[in-house]
Amino acid sequence: MKREIPLLITFIAGFLIVVALFIPHPPFNKIEETFNSWYIIVAGFTFILGIDSLILHNWEKIRRRSEGWPFALTVILSFFITLIWGIVSGVRTGHIFSTNSTFRNYFYLYIYVPLQATMFAILSFFIASAAYRAFRARTLNATLLLLTASIVMLGRVPLGNVALIPVISIAVLMLLWVLVDELKYVTSPTQRLIYIGIAVVAVVAAFPITKFLYHNLSPVTDWIMNVPQMAAKRGLFIGLALGGIAVSLRIILGIEQSYMS
Amino acid sequence: MNTFEKLAQIDRRIIYLILFIVVAIPFLFKVQISMKPTSDVVEAYEFIDSIPEGSAVIISIDYDASSMPELQPMLEAILRHLFSRNIRVLLMSQWALGLPLGQEAIEQVAEEYDKKYGVDYVVLGYRPGLQAVIINMGRDLPATFDNVDYKNRPLKDMPVMEGIKNYGNIAVIIGLEAGSVGDLWAQFANSRYGVKLILGATAVVAPDLYPYKQAGQVVAILGGLRAAADYETLVKHKGAATYGMASQAFVHFLIIAFIILGNIGYLASRRKRRS
Known part of the structure; x- marks a missing residue:
């Protein structure tokens, strides 16, 4: 009975709260309100548990001269x-x-x-x-993260577009440095051609990219936040919500009992 | 070790010292950088501007001292806007130690606009329970706070609470967030009761709230010190956020400079290793 009664209480409380969400009419809305009031009172008591834990843990440390x-x-x-x-x-x-x-x-x-x-x-x-x-450009992923973070950091502050000019110039110079360095170790003519192509594209594209970002840094930052950032976040949220539903159902149905131990 | 390689290994104490100087100097000399307010902040401002005089709004202080530099100026700027438009303010908190910060700001701004406690604004206080508090407020707002303000004075005696029963009588909830309470406001107050929401958040928390904005559950999101500074610009009262923006801008530039230096050093050392 020590396990069955808490499981029964959990089942009834959980079930009624779920029903109240879909049927917000008497008596379920009143039941939910009452449960919420109880929850507020119980939440208040958790402070006492916190204090108890804080005092006992630290007192033990003092007693043992840890x-x-x-x-x-x-x-x-x-x-x-x-x-x-x-x-x-x-x-x-x-x-x-x-x-x-x-x-x-x-x-x-x-x-x-x-x-x-x-x-x-x-x-x-x-x-x-x-x-x-x-933030070191060790791999392609790290480099992409580095570039995106830099754009957002500059886009979020005033004068960010002005600071962008030297930042892009230095970034292009660094890329050229890396490519020239890599060329020494590349033997395949195709690969050499690709490296030279990348260098030429970087130099040619640097000016228009800088000009575009100078005038549109804020919208570009907003796009990064609203599209790629949000896509990842939504995926995470949906996963979390599904996980939450699964765990809640397991608790309500008494399959998950670890909270009682 | 050559100069380039040294760049990859700058002592952290030097970084700390430079950072301190870069933060402190703009503050000491009150350097100001002019900014055009972002669209989100303008949206929030215009929404508050469209609220009829005499309406009531709830402001929830869901942060404490650690996030105060970003959110306190935002709170003060919003309060100035609300009081200048004669909108009633109901202040509450979902963080136990956040409430006094709210009180501090509202008392100071109310004095500037000659607003009276109990008539133009009230401090409802803090109740534990997060989502349970939000849900119950939608049914019976005064009862959730036991029908009293934070000093146990009856709410029914206060003109500011006239006609306020639940979210149906609230023009907008403005949540200032340093954690996950903003999600709860969107999930419970907006989804279940349809109340309008404006969420102000620290720069770290704001990205978590963007999905609610895109889904139309939040009117506007005010993110970080920049949003606070923009709001100060809109209410034409420069404060801590405007002065802080110069420091923040220079620190961002400094961090990018450090990242570039670190990468130059890294590439140089990689080159040496390979040769």
Whole structure:
């Protein structure tokens, strides 16, 4: 019975919610509303689970003097300082985020916000460094990714079309450099001809491409985002949705039971 | 190691330092670059412009401090537009720690336009439950927030809530997104109740929302700092986003320069290896 009753509850709840979507009339719409209200209450309680997990995990680290235990101590102290400050401030002003709340005016605005913003801002340094190291034209796919990313990056900022001129010029020079280099190792006359052809096309096409992008960088960026990007994203979304439906059905029908373990 | 090869191995601390300088200088000198607002932003602006005076809109703060540089200026610019047109604003949050940022902005902008709490705007607060909250708001909006505002004051006593029962009385929901709540607004609020949506998002999140725009479920998507700066241009009030755009533009140029240098170094070292 320990397994059967939760499975039955899951089945009834899941089934009724699905029915309510297709028949949004009494009594199903009321049932869905009630279930949603329960869900909101249960979701509130998940915070308690989170706190429980945070405290126990870090307390265990401190107790065992595991590596980095002072950080765990900092977490627990910060948690209780925040909690107590928040409660005191909330009781005194009616709400922790009231305009005259010291929790909001000192803790939230001058400690929490700058700390979190700083943590996130650090990412920009890693992204710049990672882009420098990872965006190498090692293969054709990598080169295409590199070119597309560069166009979108320039297309998303003002003056991007102006910066495009030196970028394309350097890219063409680099391509010529690679082709000339490759020619030294190519023995087949056909292959040599192809390489020379690519070089000539690159030089001839560079000017019109630059001119076109200079005037149409924004629409080209929009096209990249709205067509190839969106096609990949839609495929991903459809896959995710189908996967979600399959897992939901397995849970409702009691085939998938791992959530109970 | 020759000069070209050295280009492939620039110390990361040098990259960090150059990046810091490139970000800081335009900010310090308040460098401004003129821009033509993008079509998406113009669409959002024109839609809000077409809302009749006295209508009510919901703004959902679905971000926190980490995404504040992109979304806070966007929020402020949108609020300026709404208040200048005497549109009622119902502020809520799906992120527990996002609400105070919304409060901060709305209090500041309301003061500029002489708007009163409870009359012209209200802060509904935060409720956990994401899609459950969105669905229930479509049936009974005040009841989803227990018929009180964030400080437990009854909503029925506030003129701003007059005639508001559910999404049928809301002109548009404006969601400012740093995560996946935007998907939920489109999937539940728009699909089930047909309410109009404008989604503002960080540049990273915006591409995830484009399918909803193409499907007609979202009126417009405001993506990243650029959209915030464009909105500031349209409401004729330059702020943090406009000043931040110069930094962002220069950083993009810098990253592309680094990518080019890295590739020159890579090609040079490949040539050496082969020879």
